Amino acid sequence: MTTRGRVVVVGSANVDLVVDVPRPPRGGETILGGDLRRNPGGKGANQAVAAALAGGAETTFVGALGADDSADLLLTSLERAGVRTDLTGRADAPTGTALITVSPDGENTIVVAPGANARLELDTARTARIAAADVVLAQLEIPLDVVRGASAARGPGVLMALNAAPAQALPDDVWDAIDLLIVNEHEAVELTQAAGSAAELAAMLLERVSAVVITLGRGGCVVAEKGRDPLRIPGFSVDAVDTTGAGDTFCGVLAAALARGLELAEAARLACAAGALAVTRPGAQSAVPTAAEVAALAA
Ligand code: ADP
Secondary structure, eight states, rough: OOOOOEEEEOOOOOOEEEESSOOOOOTOOOOOOOOOOOEEHHHHHHHHHIOOOOOOOOEEEEEEEEEEEHHHHHHHHHHHOOOOOOTTEOOOOOOOOEEEEEOTSSEEEEEEGGGGGGGGGOOOOHHHHHHHHHHHHOOOSOOHHHHHHHHHEEETTEEEEEOOSSSSOOOOHHHOOSEEEEEHHHHHHHHHHHOHHHHHHHHHHHSSEEEEEEOOOGHHHHHHETOOOOOOOOOOOOOOOOOHHHHHOOOOOOHHHHHOOOOHHHHHHHHHHHHHHHSSSSGGGGGOHHHHHHHHHHE
């Protein structure tokens, strides 16, 4: 294992087109909003930025962009964070785009046009990088077959982590393909189709996978591993201004810390610190803290 740890994020990249609105539009209705903002986003790209910048890991982003201006915006953000983009490809489709409205009460509406993300494929160079990783981190904004392929390409001892977001039911072979599941409370309820405390939901999920982390917003998270009692990691108290990207920052830093060889509970504590710092700043990738800031808060 390298001292920095090697993370390969296999996932989506989207441009977020964000407009503030007085309230969400109803069906058939046109409303006027504020100035358009164009931000780099997508769960995969956000998590790669977090793994590199806040987690300090040697991070590769395996994803598909289009041949358009949006791709340039995303590449610039990834590269500024120190993410390796040599295996970030260009597909014959528009770069993934999320159309987002934000109301004053913080309620969002989001429509995602997957575009190039739906064309992501694994080639020889990508599978070779995955085989040599310490941790592979995927989400559900890309084809499930790519998640299966990434898991199959792992070398011995490579940890396969899945952030099962956006929430959807998982086929049995995908459950079998992952070592660590990372979800928020809402996604945990979706996957279990049950109600209960985070510890109870984690116990149910442990019947399918050997390790689970459930994030709890300002409440921190619960970590659970087979054969051990679930552990609650408290959240760090901060003044939240924008919770966008907290979950992605958490996932990227968790993967990076595990790649460095930290235990799950200690990695989750760093991830909680990073998620807390992310909510103190607006945006997703622009809100990702540095590794030094994370270490200072977690100290
Ligand atoms: P998601 O964004 O996927 O819904 P969460 O809201 O659970 O995920 O946030 C992910 C992590 O970010 C939490 O586990 C926590 O560590 C941190 N976090 C989120 N919101 C806050 C907050 N208001 N204060 C402190 N930490 C937060």
